[in-house]
Amino acid sequence: MTSTTMDTGKSYHKQATGAAFETVQQHATDQDITLFAGCFCPFVQRVWVGLEYLEIPYKVYEVDPYKKPQELLELSPKGLVPALRLNGYVPPRALNESTVILEYLEDLASTSTKRSLLPPLSDPYARALVRLQSDHANRTLVPAFYRYLQAQDPDAQIAGGKEFLDAVETLVGLFERADVEVGGTGLWKEGGELGLADILVGPWLFRATNVLKHYRGLELPRGPKFDGWLNRLFQHPAFKCTCSTEELYLDSYERYAFNRPNTSQVANAINAGRGLP
Ligand SMILES: N[C@@H](CCC(=O)N[C@@H](CS)C(=O)NCC(=O)O)C(=O)O
Structure with a gap:
């Protein structure tokens, strides 16, 4: 379980490919929630899967988390993805941290789509x-x-x-x-x-x-x-x-x-x- 391959100097991708690319295309119109995403990021993927499963409308916005645009820094203090911009508030509000975002989405779904990622409250x-x-x-x-x-x-x-x-x-x-x-x-x-x-x-x-x-x-x-x-x-x-x-x-x-x-x-x-x- 060790490796011998050589570093070929490849860089991270900035745009999703395959099935994820199609999902980005399908979520390109403005919604109450904008997911600031990076295509390779597993923390982003958590939130993305949560949005899909809970059937919460969202827009995906792919950013380069290593060349942080100002818009990302306004949402996420360390400039990390995932971050959510909550466009329903004036001015818009923000959330970051994948685990916190998932809990937020779970709460949101409980009064909207009625879907859940947890066993029922009765258990x-x-x-x-x-x-x-x-x-x-x-x-x-x-x-x-x-x-x-x-x-x-x-x-x-x-x-x-x-x-x-x-x-x-x-x-x-x-x-x-x-x-x-x-x-x-x-x-x-x-x-x-x-x-x-x-x-x-x-x-x-x-x-x-x-x-x-x-x-x-x-x-x-x-x-x-x-x-x-x-x-x-x-x-x-x-x-x-x-x-x-x-x-x-x-x-x-x-x-x-x-x-x-x-x-x-x-x-x-x-x-x-x-x-x-
Ligand atoms: N604790 C954060 C971690 C997020 C994180 O580390 N995201 C990476 C991408 S996978 C990032 O934005 N990195 C930018 C950087 O290192 O400056 C979460 O759970 O959301």
């Missing part, structure tokens, strides 16, 4: 289990992805691969616990629906199957249950329509795979041993 314990899965995704699985991808030394790559796979295994353990205790949550449950934890981890597991596979030779665990879940997740219309073609991800993540200096705020935080921005 607080099941909702708490989903939040445990989500907490694990945010604090352990996502940072492990970047530590693994940015590791250059072979020993560090082996340790990074183990850390990432351990995080996946722990996630599976949390899903299994929900099976036993509340009859399952999200798409892990056969016949279940897309849920918050699926959305929070999906973008990184997707990038594990292309970026980590290509640059680190990673193979995700196999088995009927795990394969079934990943398949339901990646084929879910709300997820699939936010995915670009593989080339976009491989090109965009070369910077991370070779740990080029100043790749991003996320990469710098990983290199400095700090929490993610």
